[in-house]
Amino acid sequence: MTERLLTQSKAIAEAIAQEMERDQDVFVMGEDIGAYGGIFGATEGLLQKFGPERIMDTPISETGFVGAGIGAAMEGMRPIVEIMFADFTGVVTDQLINHMAKIHYMSGGTVKIPMVVMLAMGGGYGDAAQHSQCLYGMFAHIPGIKIVVPSSPYDAKGLMIQAIRDDNPVMYFFHKGTQGLGWMTPNPRATGPVPEVPYTIPFGVADIKREGKDVTIVSLGLMLQRSLDAAEKLAAEGIEAEVIDLRTVVPLDKKTIIQSVQKTHRLLIVDEDYKSFGLSGELSAIVAEEALEYLDTPVKRLAVPDVPIPYSRPMEQFIQPSLETIVANARGLAAA
Amino acid sequence: MTERLLTQSKAIAEAIAQEMERDQDVFVMGEDIGAYGGIFGATEGLLQKFGPERIMDTPISETGFVGAGIGAAMEGMRPIVEIMFADFTGVVTDQLINHMAKIHYMSGGTVKIPMVVMLAMGGGYGDAAQHSQCLYGMFAHIPGIKIVVPSSPYDAKGLMIQAIRDDNPVMYFFHKGTQGLGWMTPNPRATGPVPEVPYTIPFGVADIKREGKDVTIVSLGLMLQRSLDAAEKLAAEGIEAEVIDLRTVVPLDKKTIIQSVQKTHRLLIVDEDYKSFGLSGELSAIVAEEALEYLDTPVKRLAVPDVPIPYSRPMEQFIQPSLETIVANARGLAAA
Amino acid sequence: MALSKEVLLDLYRTMSKIRAVEDRLGVVYYEGKLPAFDIAAGVIPGEMHLYTGQEAVATGVCAHLRKDDWVSGTHRSHGHIIAKGVDLKKMMAEIFGRKTGLCHGYGGHMHLFDPDLHFGCGGIVAAGIPQAVGGALAMKKHNEDRVAVAFLGEGAANAGAFHESMNLAAVWKLPLVAVIEDNLYAISVPKTISTSVESNVKRGVAYGIPAVQVDGQDVIAVYEAAQEAVARARRGEGPSLIEAACYRFRGHFEGDAEGYLSKGEKESWKEKDPIVILGEKMKAKGWLTDAEAESIQVEMTGLVAEAETFARESPFPAPEEALENVFA
Amino acid sequence: MALSKEVLLDLYRTMSKIRAVEDRLGVVYYEGKLPAFDIAAGVIPGEMHLYTGQEAVATGVCAHLRKDDWVSGTHRSHGHIIAKGVDLKKMMAEIFGRKTGLCHGYGGHMHLFDPDLHFGCGGIVAAGIPQAVGGALAMKKHNEDRVAVAFLGEGAANAGAFHESMNLAAVWKLPLVAVIEDNLYAISVPKTISTSVESNVKRGVAYGIPAVQVDGQDVIAVYEAAQEAVARARRGEGPSLIEAACYRFRGHFEGDAEGYLSKGEKESWKEKDPIVILGEKMKAKGWLTDAEAESIQVEMTGLVAEAETFARESPFPAPEEALENVFA
Numbered sequence A, B: 001m002t003e004r005l006l007t008q009s010k011a012i013a014e015a016i017a018q019e020m021e022r023d024q025d026v027f028v029m030g031e032d033i034g035a036y037g038g039i040f041g042a043t044e045g046l047l048q049k050f051g052p053e054r055i056m057d058t059p060i061s062e063t064g065f066v067g068a069g070i071g072a073a074m075e076g077m078r079p080i081v082e083i084m085f086a087d088f089t090g091v092v093t094d095q096l097i098n099h100m101a102k103i104h105y106m107s108g109g110t111v112k113i114p115m116v117v118m119l120a121m122g123g124g125y126g127d128a129a130q131h132s133q134c135l136y137g138m139f140a141h142i143p144g145i146k147i148v149v150p151s152s153p154y155d156a157k158g159l160m161i162q163a164i165r166d167d168n169p170v171m172y173f174f175h176k177g178t179q180g181l182g183w184m185t186p187n188p189r190a191t192g193p194v195p196e197v198p199y200t201i202p203f204g205v206a207d208i209k210r211e212g213k214d215v216t217i218v219s220l221g222l223m224l225q226r227s228l229d230a231a232e233k234l235a236a237e238g239i240e241a242e243v244i245d246l247r248t249v250v251p252l253d254k255k256t257i258i259q260s261v262q263k264t265h266r267l268l269i270v271d272e273d274y275k276s277f278g279l280s281g282e283l284s285a286i287v288a289e290e291a292l293e294y295l296d297t298p299v300k301r302l303a304v305p306d307v308p309i310p311y312s313r314p315m316e317q318f319i320q321p322s323l324e325t326i327v328a329n330a331r332g333l334a335a336a
Numbered sequence C, D: 001m002a003l004s005k006e007v008l009l010d011l012y013r014t015m016s017k018i019r020a021v022e023d024r025l026g027v028v029y030y031e032g033k034l035p036a037f038d039i040a041a042g043v044i045p046g047e048m049h050l051y052t053g054q055e056a057v058a059t060g061v062c063a064h065l066r067k068d069d070w071v072s073g074t075h076r077s078h079g080h081i082i083a084k085g086v087d088l089k090k091m092m093a094e095i096f097g098r099k100t101g102l103c104h105g106y107g108g109h110m111h112l113f114d115p116d117l118h119f120g121c122g123g124i125v126a127a128g129i130p131q132a133v134g135g136a137l138a139m140k141k142h143n144e145d146r147v148a149v150a151f152l153g154e155g156a157a158n159a160g161a162f163h164e165s166m167n168l169a170a171v172w173k174l175p176l177v178a179v180i181e182d183n184l185y186a187i188s189v190p191k192t193i194s195t196s197v198e199s200n201v202k203r204g205v206a207y208g209i210p211a212v213q214v215d216g217q218d219v220i221a222v223y224e225a226a227q228e229a230v231a232r233a234r235r236g237e238g239p240s241l242i243e244a245a246c247y248r249f250r251g252h253f254e255g256d257a258e259g260y261l262s263k264g265e266k267e268s269w270k271e272k273d274p275i276v277i278l279g280e281k282m283k284a285k286g287w288l289t290d291a292e293a294e295s296i297q298v299e300m301t302g303l304v305a306e307a308e309t310f311a312r313e314s315p316f317p318a319p320e321e322a323l324e325n326v327f328a
């Protein structure tokens, strides 16, 4: 039996469609998610299947429609709200961090907010400072939001179904470069086997995408894929990297990371978000706090070096972790 | 000659007044900063001195008036914009992180944004989840914003004058509990000597508030003051804590922290912001990365344990670092 | 005035109940905080925004609501939730930070949630309006004849969230009623320097929806305007806007020195006490005697006392409970 | 039509210049991206929103502006900055990501800043409006007779930032002109399902400011409306609003498959080409011959070619320059 291959964007759209069929209370709101199918294809074909009552194109009113998602969730529905680019969360941060994240807690557990906020993130294609950010680190700082970052079509589907069924707010950040879109840089890892039946992937369980003993690489999203490419190169040099895909930032699977570091004694974090005060620092801190005695050498973080994303290609490529810098840093760690 | 004593709120208002006298382009905007004098007193008396043209009460339109501050700064003015509570930044995050923080960079250095955003932060007085947050860790994650947190009247004045004269956007977070307000819990450290002449305190220079050899405590804001109280208690037990006041989160004075850890070999971070993916993780990571061999025991972080701020007093007190937990943790580190 | 005695009596009783709660909270709040006021101390810590003086608005609007209708309130929402029918004991226990409270002590005075009543409120100005839009959206999707009401202050009408919400509600033709309580101030900032139109009723035009202005001290006027707006929403004819001119009798929050008021302003507004105004009208009709009014007051004071006792006798949450309820 | 030949010729030339830039970019953009379109590849990476078809709006408005007046644009701002008078070479070099560009390659097509022209734009919808309010505020504080213009799409008029900005500008009586370019779509979302009023002119009422609707394909109509609005602002009489009905001829961005358009819609709009419309009017008056029109086109194409050559021959920033300019 041959496996069915899907792009990540189609895997997401299928997950949503299957949940919408299963549960009438699931619906989608956002800009250009109807006829357009979502700028990054995550809702392609859904309008045709479910009609404009359940696939709702919205005005450019992120505070309005994300807030409306929260209200609908309070009434027992399960909205999926797309914010087209993670960068645009700035116009709706209040609803996300002060309401979506906190209402369950503030209500003493009496009110639930089962909603999914879906966002496209990441750069590398020349879209500059206001269209290339990741920002999951910023939202992970706020208690009350689960944070998902898929890095394969298989995971994308399972994590989306899990997100929709979760009774909590989930921010689901997919990388534009991992969607398998025809107009993005071709990416073989953006297409992969995806079972047709619905399935879930639990949150808080990192995936060891490749086992190794010399150095641990922890990553997510497009950088995870790049880390896998790097691991192949490293293997050719005789360095066996263990590559861990976080899959969810909140909850964070500390255990898998620590166990890997106990084995490899070396950790490289590869993150496309800004370096400071975010994910990479937290991971580095956790390992240093909880596995200090196993570290043969300091943890190394590769991330955007605390600059906005520049437009011009040489500069943008310089600030993103690249295959070369991942390989070089992993090699450096393995030799330390 | 006796020293003049001021509360922190009066020190801030004086700093602003002196800069407004010096420079006609300095002005203040915000809600209730005029006749009311600022909910936390930071603009008290300014309306009377400078009139409503330069001390502008605004509608509840944070996106509007912070955006207007950016525009005025682009035209060469030096606005000080108060956002009443750090929690309210959610409604204006886009202007702060995508414009204020990035315009200088996006313009290739051709446009400057010399503005100060002043915010009250912190809890401990029963104001619950939407009025007690710190959130400096969230904004520190975004490149392009300087982040100031004063913890004494003297510093508050010098750092504010520095902030106003800086050609970059500065977010100036003062803790409500360190303002010396008549209606907050009395705090002797909120009143202190403040020279009348204008003076500046450079950014990126942490202040060793107390020298010690047994353990380093790094903190800021109200928690810094609490750490000083803790150090006194610890001293009585024979433990000499070195207490470092960060003063600015961005730029961060790594050097002073690392030097201290090289001396004490132990680090306790005391932070009133959420624990994960923020300041305390970054500090912990930096020390583990850059001074791993000096650490005798893992870094310890005391911070809000990744929950929204609860209302009821026993719960709120439980989640804030307290004198007792600071002392206990420092003691534990010193013994390790 | 075609309203029956029963209706008026109900309105009178609800307003009296709100007043009794607020009057009592205005005393209790200071317990343990004086002589030198310390906001963190006492039986009720934190800010305290009382609804005193505005009772007619919540009362006149919520009189038309069923238990399953939605209300989103503000930072000043005791009146809204009482008019919606909250159990006073649970509300009081929440404000006292007790485990038996509506939110088990997690929320407090500004964050009251009662899912049975489809009620929520919060401390961020204007943020509840889009959430009410979402409530209304759910009703429409479920083909129900329920309605959602969003209360907001005149200050909140200058926030972007208001604009986005009104536009969405209009475009989607949702069963939403936005009720602007124009008490002239946002903390200390007067409407005259915050708002580009004299009345927010003008802003209905921007969304193509009906908008009316009413005397917010006159519960009958509010009742009548709300009747039309709620009925319209229930019929599926879309959103509308009410602006009620009112006044807060106790300053923005407890401790407000009110230095921004003009002389005599508050006193003259206090002459327009909504409870007195309705009482006079009822008395003129012979529908209320002084003795009856008195006995209603006694009854309400009693209910409040009972609720307070319940709150005071209730346990606090354990400190470690702070770690629960982050996720469901 | 009282406009002189000189004025019309200027308008015609400016529109032609914008068109020439956009036409060329519409070709160059694909260089290196095909046969399989890859947005990251080619001489110009990233999104590309062209202004083709809307030339009359920027041109008619900016004709009234001085170098020291402020303009805040949008994500679709080539037309705005050209009409404001940008040096084409610097603009083109920026779009090509070169060190000689307006922003030395840091900004790109969506983030064009020219401090000499008091021009800025950006990629977040509606975010430039409050910044224009701030520009206008600075002018008022400095007692200058300058004005600020904020361009925005009809989609942006549903964002909260628009509401807050209009209210502030009105309350503070600032020299601001908000120009809404109603090209019927926000990406694929039609105005009919995004906007609760047929015309945003209705929204002027919500701020008590004058608002007019004009035919945005007719540069003379735009010119006349803007003349009044700009003069009013310059006189210190406060803000106003213009909504110009227009159409984008090339889709939202390059690569837009435009599946959301109705049949024949675009073709019929293309018949209302603003350059052709003005050209016909001028020809009817004998103020423009075919030969002259031709020679203007040749001239503009030449200017664009020159700018493109300049851009192509300019160096890229060094990779490490990415680490500079975070702070001044």
Ligand SMILES: Cc1ncc(C[n+]2csc(CCOP(=O)(O)OP(=O)(O)O)c2C)c(N)n1
Residues within 6 Å of the ligand: B031, B060, B062, B084, B088, B091, C074, C075, C076, C123, C124, C125, C152, C153, C154, C155, C156, C157, C181, C183, C185, C186, C187, C252
């Ligand atoms: C977004 C936001 N900005 C500012 C505040 C601070 N604040 C709390 S209440 C208030 C005034 C609200 O005025 P209005 O909407 O008229 O309601 P009222 O207090 O008069 O009932 C302000 C400015 C806030 N809570 N949220």
Ligand SMILES: Cc1ncc(C[n+]2csc(CCOP(=O)(O)OP(=O)(O)O)c2C)c(N)n1
Residues within 6 Å of the ligand: A031, A060, A062, A084, A088, A091, D075, D076, D123, D124, D125, D152, D153, D154, D155, D156, D157, D181, D183, D185, D186, D187, D252
């Ligand atoms: C806050 C925000 N939301 C969404 C987007 C994505 N986006 C970019 S342009 C656009 C459509 C804008 O429509 P309109 O304002 O009418 O301008 P037009 O493109 O028609 O010129 C959208 C939704 C964005 N850039 N910013």
Ligand SMILES: [Mg+2]
Residues within 6 Å of the ligand: C153, C154, C155, C181, C182, C183, C184, C185, C186, C187
């Ligand atoms: Mg008010």
Ligand SMILES: [Mg+2]
Residues within 6 Å of the ligand: D153, D154, D155, D181, D182, D183, D184, D185, D186, D187
């Ligand atoms: Mg448009």
